[in-house]
Amino acid sequence: MPAIWIIAVILVIAIAGYFLARGRALASADADPRKMHSLPSYYGTNAAMAAAGPALLILLAWLIAQPLLINNSLTQYLPADIIGDAGETSLAMADVNRIAGGLDLAVAEGAMTAEAAKNLTVETTDVRAELAAVGVALGSDVDAATLALAQRYRGATALGDILKAVVVIGLSLVGAGVAYAMTNKDFRARRYVESAVKLILIAAASVAILTTVGIVLSLVFNTIEFFRLFPATDFFFGTRWEPSFSGRGGNSDLGFLPLIWGTLFISLIALIVAVPIGLFAAIYLSEYASPRVRSIAKPLIEVLAGVPTIVYGLFALLTVGPLLLSAFGANGSFHLGWMSGGTAAMTAGLVMGFMLIPFVSSLSDDIINSVPQAMRDGSLGLGATQSETVRQVILPAALPGIVGAILLAASRAIGETMIVVMGAGAAASLSMNPFDAMTTVTAKIVSQLTGDGEFNSPETLVAFALGMTLFVITLALNILALYIVRKYREQYE
Template sequence: MPAIWIIAIVLVIASAGYFFARRRAFASAGSDPRQLHSLPVYYGANAAIAAAGPALLVLLVWAIAQPLLVNSALTQYLPADIAADEGARSLAMADVNRIAGGLDAAVAQGAMTENDAQTLNVETTDVRAMLASVGVALGADVDAQTLALAQRYRAATAFGNMLRVVTIVGLALVGAAIAYKLTNKDFRARRYVEGAIKLMLIAAASVAVLTTVGIVLSLVFNTIEFFKAFPAKDFFFGTRWEPSFSGRGGHSDLGFLPLIWGTLFISLIALIVAVPVGLFAAIYLSEYASPRVRAFAKPMVEVLAGVPTIVYGLFALLTVGPLLLNAFGANGVFQLGWMSGGTAAITAGLVMGFMLIPFVSSLSDDIINAVPQSMRDGSLGLGATHSETVRQVILPAALPGIVGAVLLAASRAIGETMIVVMGAGAAAALSMNPFDAMTTVTAKIVSQLTGDGEFNSPETLVAFALGMTLFVITLALNILALYIVRKYREQYE
């Protein structure tokens, strides 16, 4: 039974529990709500939460745990050499899962019966062609052992699904029955309902923390595996980036310095564009613009923040790059010969700067507007002009927040990918020339994970080391921004 049907059944049980518990509470009070300890809605809500809460929680855990347990149980049937190699084991189980999914699709589409799927063998059936007919493409022919594992996988999954239905529906019924039995006019339903809601709020608040922990752990473990296969000294202090997917492994040059230099250089160009434009726009909108102009201009500036980065990348590739080449190329208007192609650090930096303008502008505008009006009035009352008030009173008061906004924009620029991939090129170079092609850490993470190397090779695992290093850098920038804002922010009464 699909999970959506299980959820529907649980919700029906919860709804029935709500109405029956509410009616029981009224009956125990002689239909006089004044005799109830809690409001009538709390009695019904208590039964609904008791029915749906534990059942849906178990359903979520079951959805995560069942595939892991089935894969772990089937690993024992793999050949010893494959089971001992983590990468090979993952690839083998991925093939098993894909074939099992293909058999499910064939049964669902009527291409075969359930009995045919269970008795299928490679000697009498071309499994690869059969699965291709139902839209499941395989990269190689299916051998007997893989097919047998796929059939075991389907059988174990079917048993787990049946057990899931019985467990979750039974849990919902038991929860509703217990809540119904406890319901009477003296039952403190409000305390239990508010406690359950508090737990849900805590769980929601924990999602971000647990997600961050999961990201960090996944990066840390794979980074450790990388440094087991590649020297950390060569990674952090190497000046050449020349990965090889030809099977040479540690003979690749995986120096980090060209990538971090390209990242910081392109980000610097972006900030040179975004900070003055965004800050001046914020000053105008908050201090000089009329309400009508502000109501129109501010949303128009913030529209830039909603443009997908792939669109910015296309803009860099098709518009900004050719314009710069036409101006600074050997055959350009000025015939300077500074650019040899449209993809360069300055191309990506300029477009990334356009993307960051609304970040700097919106944050700075909010910070400037947070400066108390009394400070403006006091400055104007002492004879200062409007421009002098902005320059000598408002901006110094808002400066810590503006610095924090710039650092947050910097961390956003460092993590950008698509604009760099399409606008800056793919060359890892230690160059001071903004008209040279460069690349960044994020661009190389993409290229390394989409290469032809094995997942457990240094050339692939280096993506996790790059990601971990970039995570530490952006985290440090964010912490620095928060520290500056909190330490130097003036407190106003």
């Protein structure tokens, strides 16, 4: 039974439990809610939550655990030379899963019967052609051992699905039945419901923490494996980035310095563009613009934040890059010869700066508006002009918050990928010339994980080391920004 059907059955049981428990509670109190410990809706809600809550949790755990357990149980049937290699084992099981999915699809579409799928053999049928007929493409021919494993996988999955439906629906019925049996006018239903809601809120609040822990752990383990294969000193202090995918490690130079230099250099250009424009826009909107102008200009500026980064990348590649080349190239308007191609750090930095303008503008605008009006009134009452009030009173008061906004924008710039990939080029260099092609940490993470690289080679695992290093840098910036903003808010709230 598909999971969506199981969920539908659980919801039906929960709804039925709600009305049955509510009716039982009212009946025990002679239909007088004043004789009941809790409101009638609490009794129904308690039964509905007892029917749906544990059942849905078990269903979620089952959906996650079943494929893992089946894969682990079938791995032992692979050839010994494949089992010894984690990458080969993963690829072999991926083929098994694809074939099993193709057989299920063929049965669902009526291309073959369930019995035929169970008894299918490579000696009598071209399995690859059979699966291609229902839209399942395989990269190679299917051998007898792989087909047998796929059929085992289908059988184990079918048995697991049956058990899943029986256990989950049975648990839902048991939960509804127990809650119904406990229901009477003296039952403290409100306490149980509020405790359950509190647990749900705690679980929701824990999602962000658990997600962060999962991200960190996934990076840490692969980073440790990378440093086991590649010297840490060569990574952190190397000045050359020349990975070689030949020979599983070859003679690769995986120096981190050119990448972090490109990241910080492009981010600096972006901040030089975004901070003055965004800050001046915020000052104008908060202190000088009329309500009508503000109501129009502020949403228009914030539209920039909703533009996909791939669009900014195309803008950098097709518009900004050629424009800079026509001005600063050897054949450009100024005949300076500073720029040899449309992809350069300046191209990516300018476009990234445009993208960051609404971040700086919106955050700074909110911070400036939170400065107490009494400070403005006091300055103007002492004879200061509006510009003097802005320069000598408002900006100093809002400075901690503005610095926090800039640091948040900087962390956003450091993590940008698509604009860099399309606008800055792919050359890892330590050049000081902003019109040279450069690359960043995020761009190299994408390039190292693109393709069919094996996850047991330094050239692939280096992406996790890069990600971990970048994670630490952006986390430090975010912590610093939040500390400054929090200190500011404590001062003026």
